[in-house]
Amino acid sequence: MALKLRKTKAPPQIPHCPLTECMSLLGGAWTPNVVWYLSGGPRRFGELRADIPAISAKVLSARLRRLVAKGVIAREVMPTSPPSVEYSLTVLGEELVPAIKAIVSVGERLKRRHATYP
Amino acid sequence: MALKLRKTKAPPQIPHCPLTECMSLLGGAWTPNVVWYLSGGPRRFGELRADIPAISAKVLSARLRRLVAKGVIAREVMPTSPPSVEYSLTVLGEELVPAIKAIVSVGERLKRRHATYP
DNA sequence: CTGTATCCAAACCGATACTG
């Protein structure tokens, strides 16, 4: 098959909602993790797979493609003998990092108190 | 049917990852919105439906139940003549707010930067 | 090494109808 024809169905979102707007960039189970690991510097496909062991190649590939399409990350093919590809955050992608940092810090606090909620 | 038996299958997550840990609380398209609107104070079921017009009763109900089960929100039945129910953030839920705030503020900057929407 | 194709299971969502 040449190219999957996108359905372009209206997404179930609140119009003009910044929260939904931003979540659409982070949508998908592993997307925040990908951005998070990329925030430490450029990474290759295989490195990201090692960073996030539970992710499948298919999903990682899909997330990467979507993030590139949205302008969150950049994809650069390195002309090495075994061809390698480097992904890195764009300026737009860097803007997402503080939000993810906030999520991580909440997650850490959640784990520390993990025993208590009703 | 009496009670849906939960499958309790191991979720596709990285163990001990604070980011995934926190994202599991926010899973589902409308969850962040629910928490966000609740951060303004306690709300009733119908009020939340009005806040998020595109959400269906079924999904709102499901999200609410899950958030209660996870300890993010509290559910209190008010003994009024037409019975009403109030939902509010727990202490754990309040901890999520800064993260969502960060996401919202990124979303706002994203919109200003693109400036492509009416 | 860097992906894509295919199959399949689960989660998600909306509309409608119905209960307490």
Place this chain on the structure above:
DNA sequence: CAGTATCGGTTTGGATACAG
């Protein structure tokens, strides 16, 4: 008012195999 039941459709994600 505050949900739940059910049906149907869409989306997501994982496993495996395979291609450039």
